[in-house]
Amino acid sequence: NAGVTQTPKFRVLKTGQSMTLLCAQDMNHEYMYWYRQDPGMGLRLIHYSVGEGTTAKGEVPDGYNVSRLKKQNFLLGLESAAPSQTSVYFCASKSVGVTQYFGPGTRLTVL
Amino acid sequence: AQKVTQAQTEISVVEKEDVTLDCVYETRDTTYYLFWYKQPPSGELVFLIRRNSFDEQNEISGRYSWNFQKSTSSFNFTITASQVVDSAVYFCALSGEETSGSRLTFGEGTQLTVNP
Numbered sequence: 001n002a003g004v005t006q007t008p009k010f011r012v013l014k015t016g017q018s019m020t021l022l023c024a025q026d027m028n029h030e031y032m033y034w035y036r037q038d039p040g041m042g043l044r045l046i047h048y049s050v051g052e053g054t055t056a057k058g059e060v061p062d063g064y065n066v067s068r069l070k071k072q073n074f075l076l077g078l079e080s081a082a083p084s085q086t087s088v089y090f091c092a093s094k095s096v097g098v099t100q101y102f103g104p105g106t107r108l109t110v111l
Numbered sequence: 112a113q114k115v116t117q118a119q120t121e122i123s124v125v126e127k128e129d130v131t132l133d134c135v136y137e138t139r140d141t142t143y144y145l146f147w148y149k150q151p152p153s154g155e156l157v158f159l160i161r162r163n164s165f166d167e168q169n170e171i172s173g174r175y176s177w178n179f180q181k182s183t184s185s186f187n188f189t190i191t192a193s194q195v196v197d198s199a200v201y202f203c204a205l206s207g208e209e210t211s212g213s214r215l216t217f218g219e220g221t222q223l224t225v226n227p
Contacts, residue, residue, distance in 0.1 A: 031213060040120075042202060042217035043156075045226055058214060090156065092215075099146070100215060102156040 002026050004103035006091050012109045018111045019078040021106050023091030032074035033058075034066060036087040037105075043090060049074055051074045081110045113138045115205050117218035124193055125226050132188040132221045134203030142208050145179065145186045146215070150200040162186065172216075193225045 007022040023032065030051050034061060035043040035058075045058030048067040063085060065077045076094075086109050092100040114137040117149045136145065141159040160170065162179050170177045174191045190197055203218040 012172050031209075033214070035217075040219060042219045043116075043204075043215070044217070045214050048212055048214060050209075056212060067209075088154070094213065096209065099158060099161050100213070101158060102148075 004091055004093050004101055006089075006103040006106050008106060009104065010107050012111065013078075014111050015082060017081050018077070018079050019081065019108075020078075021089055021091075021108075022041070022104060023074045023076070023093075025072055025074075025093040027093065027095065027101075029093035029095045030071075031100075032068065032077045033092040033100060034064070034073075034074065035090045035092065036060065037090060038087050046076065046089075083110045086110045113140075113143075113205050113216040115203050115208070115216055115218035117201075117203055117221050119221045121222045121224070123224045123226065124217070127192050128225075129189060129191050130193050130225075132190075132201050132203075132223065132224065134186045134188065134218060136184050136186065136203070136205045138205060138207070140207045140211075143225070144206045144213075146204040147177065147186075147188050147208070148202045148204060152199070152203065156202075159188075164206060192221075193223075195225050195227055198223060198225045 004025045009064045033048040037043045047066040052071040054065045070089040089106045091103040094100045116135045143164045145162045151155045177191045180185045200220045202220045204215045206213045206215045
């Protein structure tokens with residue numbers, strides 16, 4: 001099992017550009033999450049999904065959209081990137097039972 | 112609303128010292144779960160332990176031990192005989208039940224540096 005994987009690992013964008021981060025899990029997990037990590041602020045939840053075809057807002061959803069068309073994939077989109085979205089993005093997944101397992105992270109810089 | 116506070120931003124110890132990382136939480140949920148994650152310099156998040164609100168038994172795993180006290184809303188983490196490889200950022204986190212999505216609320220993290 002690869003566990004939770006994230007693509008890409010690094011990305012640099014210019015303000016106003018768009019991009020999609022892909023999270024994939026091969027553990028047949030129902031729940032998937034996107035967090036962002038900023039210095040001194042821990043991780044904050046952006047959006048999450050409790051099953052295929054469902055999404056819900058987390059703590060800091062503004063400026064992001066998500067889709068869960070397939071159970072194994074959870075996509076995070078930035079339609080018009082801003083410097084405030086410079087961060088490390090982590091995806092996580094879990095099955096029934098509440099331990100979330102995290103991907104390796106994507107480091108995004110918006111210039 | 113849930114909240115996790117890790118008052119210690121940075122801790123520096125010398126190898127073989129014992130060190131305790133503090134975590135205080137706030138929640139209105141009757142059932143909740145507490146976690147510790149480790150983030151080494153490589154950046155990944157490593158799950159260490161999960162505790163549910165009904166289980167106040169302390170746990171020991173090798174050099175690691177956890178003290179959960181509902182009366183003080185604390186879930187502290189102790190490393191005995193610290194080693195350089197323990198250097199990392201440690202996060203305490205809290206979640207409610209799956210009916211609320213099991214969303215994690217993280218503390219701000221404690222940077223632990225173990226010096227040789």
